[in-house]
Amino acid sequence: MKKEDIIFFHSWFDNYVKPFCSIEGDMLMNMLQKRSHTKRVCDMVAELGSLLKLDEQKMFIAETIALFHDVGRFEQLRRYKTYNDTDSENHALLSVKVLEREGVLECLSSEERRLVTAAVRQHNAYTLPEDMSGDALFFSRLIRDADKLDIVWVEIDYFTNRDMEPNSAMEWGFPDTGSCTPGLISDILANRCLRKERLKTQDDIKLMMLGWVFDFNFTASLKIFSDQKYLERLITFLPDNGEISKVRSHIESFVADTLSQKL
Numbered sequence: 001m002k003k004e005d006i007i008f009f010h011s012w013f014d015n016y017v018k019p020f021c022s023i024e025g026d027m028l029m030n031m032l033q034k035r036s037h038t039k040r041v042c043d044m045v046a047e048l049g050s051l052l053k054l055d056e057q058k059m060f061i062a063e064t065i066a067l068f069h070d071v072g073r074f075e076q077l078r079r080y081k082t083y084n085d086t087d088s089e090n091h092a093l094l095s096v097k098v099l100e101r102e103g104v105l106e107c108l109s110s111e112e113r114r115l116v117t118a119a120v121r122q123h124n125a126y127t128l129p130e131d132m133s134g135d136a137l138f139f140s141r142l143i144r145d146a147d148k149l150d151i152v153w154v155e156i157d158y159f160t161n162r163d164m165e166p167n168s169a170m171e172w173g174f175p176d177t178g179s180c181t182p183g184l185i186s187d188i189l190a191n192r193c194l195r196k197e198r199l200k201t202q203d204d205i206k207l208m209m210l211g212w213v214f215d216f217n218f219t220a221s222l223k224i225f226s227d228q229k230y231l232e233r234l235i236t237f238l239p240d241n242g243e244i245s246k247v248r249s250h251i252e253s254f255v256a257d258t259l260s261q262k263l
C-alpha cells in the first residue's frame with residue numbers, strides 16, 4: 001500500500017460522508033459525531049501502532065481499517081435512526097457492504113483487501129472467530145481496542161453534558177432507571193464482558209463499557225484506559241450503591257494486577 005492510497009481513502013471518506021452530514025434535524029449531531037469518532041479512531045490506531053512499533057505497511061493497513069470500520073454507521077443512522085444493532089442491523093456488516101458496493105478498496109492487493117475487510121467485519125463482534133489468525137487477527141484486535149477506547153471517551157463526554165443536549169440514539173433508546181439490569185453485575189464480577197443484546201437501561205451501557213477492560217488485547221490499551229481515569233469517570237454516572245462499589249474495586253484490582261504483570 002502506498003501513502004497515496006491512504007490520501008485517496010481519506011478524501012473518498014470525506015466525500016462519502018458529506019451528504020450524510022448535510023442534513024437537518026436530530027440525526028445531524030449523530031452523523032457528525034460518527035465522522036469525528038472515525039478520525040479519532042484513526043489517531044488512536046496510530047498511537048497504539050507506534051507503541052507496538054508497527055512498520056509503515058502495517059500502519060497503512062491499520063489506518064485504512066480505522067477509517068472504514070464504521071462507514072456503515074451513516075447508512076444505519078439514516079435508515080433506522082439508531083446505533084442499536086439489535087434494533088436495526090449489524091453496522092460492521094453494513095460497513096463491509098458499503099465498501100464492496102462502492103469498490104473503494106479496489107486499488108489494494110487481494111491480501112490487503114482481505115485484511116481490511118476481515119477486521120472491519122469483526123470490529124464489533126462479541127468475540128473473534130476461533131479460526132482467525134495471523135495478520136487478520138492482529139488487525140482485528142487493534143481496531144477493537146482503539147474503537148473501544150474512543151467510544152468510552154465519547155460516552156463520558158456525552159453523559160457529562162447530557163442534561164444540555166439529551167440524545168436518544170446515544171442512549172440506545174433505553175430508559176434511565178437509575179439501575180442496572182439484574183444479572184449483569186455478577187457477569188462483571190466474573191470478568192465477563194456484557195453482550196449488547198442483554199442491555200436494557202442506560203446504566204447497563206456504562207457497565208458494559210467498564211467490562212471492556214476484560215477484552216483489551218494490548219497492555220498499551222489498558223494502560224490508556226487507566227491513565228485516562230476512564231473507570232473513575234464512568235463510575236460517576238452510575239448509582240452510588242454497594243454493588244457499584246464492588247464493581248469499582250473489582251475492576252481497579254483487575255487493571256492494577258494486569259498492568260503489574262505485563263509492564
Ligand SMILES: [Fe+2]
Pocket residue numbers: 069070091123124147
Ligand atoms: Fe463500530
